[in-house]
Amino acid sequence: MAIQRYKLTIAYDGTHFHGWQEQNPPDGPSLRTVQGVLRQAVGRTVGQPVDLIGASRTDTGVHALGQTAAFTAETRIPLERLASAINSRLTDEVDVRQVRIVDAGFDPIRDAKSKQYRYRIHNAGHRPVLTRSQVYHCWYDLDETAMTDAAARLIGEHDFAAFANAGHGRETTVRTVHDCRIERPSDLPELHIVISGNGFLYNMVRIIAGTLVEVGRGHWPADCIDVLFDARDRAEAGPTLPPQGLCLEWIRY
């Protein structure tokens, strides 16, 4: 038995959580967060309190299929049983999908090479029912060709200042988007915006989704993206679409 650092891959339904990040308001009870319930489940499993750091601070209502977190602990539980041991202490809203042993210095935030998000738009004249906590409902027809054109303009290294809400607290707003594309799943009345990159600013994917929907509705031309890169003005980009359409799909190291 030795002290080891563990990397977790986690899926969760963000609907009933106040986001990923633990919050302890000075007056009042602490809010229920994914990090909070997971840290407690891991601590009880390994029999000692742990520090648990996540790669991405997803907002209230945002989902994940591939969030990554890390903790350091000493435990007799074999590696192959650790995921189910932790899962047995979690509700069915959170699922630890993989546990790996990593270098003692592994930092899930700093070491992340790229991430992929998916924004799901229910694009139909009727309301979503079964998927309602996982999609944004857009009643209007969307021009997929124009959206694909605009999405392609986001690829590459750019200054995404226009696509970040205040409070991002980052020194630079330059990021590299590796891919951005539009998908229409064959069996659902949905349109998805799939985007991967080396890092994302606060609300960046939801603002990009809001901007692409403006393009899809014909309000703005596809080359508004280039204008927004130059303007660097949040007020000129599209609205921040609601959180429930967003899902963190994977993080690569």
Place this chain on the structure above:
Amino acid sequence: MAIQRYKLTIAYDGTHFHGWQEQNPPDGPSLRTVQGVLRQAVGRTVGQPVDLIGASRTDTGVHALGQTAAFTAETRIPLERLASAINSRLTDEVDVRQVRIVDAGFDPIRDAKSKQYRYRIHNAGHRPVLTRSQVYHCWYDLDETAMTDAAARLIGEHDFAAFANAGHGRETTVRTVHDCRIERPSDLPELHIVISGNGFLYNMVRIIAGTLVEVGRGHWPADCIDVLFDARDRAEAGPTLPPQGLCLEWIRY
């Protein structure tokens, strides 16, 4: 303004309902059912109490994309606005998708020609998270070829006595299955059993799904279906799979 009979097509998430059918226990409060909330919403919309009859008595937890119901009323609301008027009085768990005027004698149960159900199986070594209220989780590998063989044997006119739970209260257990097939959606770790026919006995789809899973796991050969038709014994068929995997997709008239 004249008295008209209306046919509704309805989608709902059955998770938080005690099934379709209104129930009024002699001692205690009435249970929340889809029929109950829909009947009240329609009554308030048209300004008079209505009788509302549904085609299919779905169980607690079972979902629908194409349930059908009918009521007779007199209203000034134009036909094209009736669905949104009713929807404005419903939570986002229920959505009236279409309203049509039908013959005064229209009976949603008797006049139904065929129905289609889908049973969704989450077939993976990890738990479902985002879809957990809409799938049955099967951890084991399923042999799709054997299941497809067994599914094909269900097609046609047969005595489905072995596939009905006690309490079906029907004179005959002979039904015609028009189609039964296995689908694997490309973007989900799921296997679906899709079945259509002229009518279904109590729990018939969930017992068929339970039987096909036994075949898929290699416990029974595909021709067990023929044996079950002859045996007419519920105890020899597979288990009744849980309700949340089941969805009523459409009803044709």
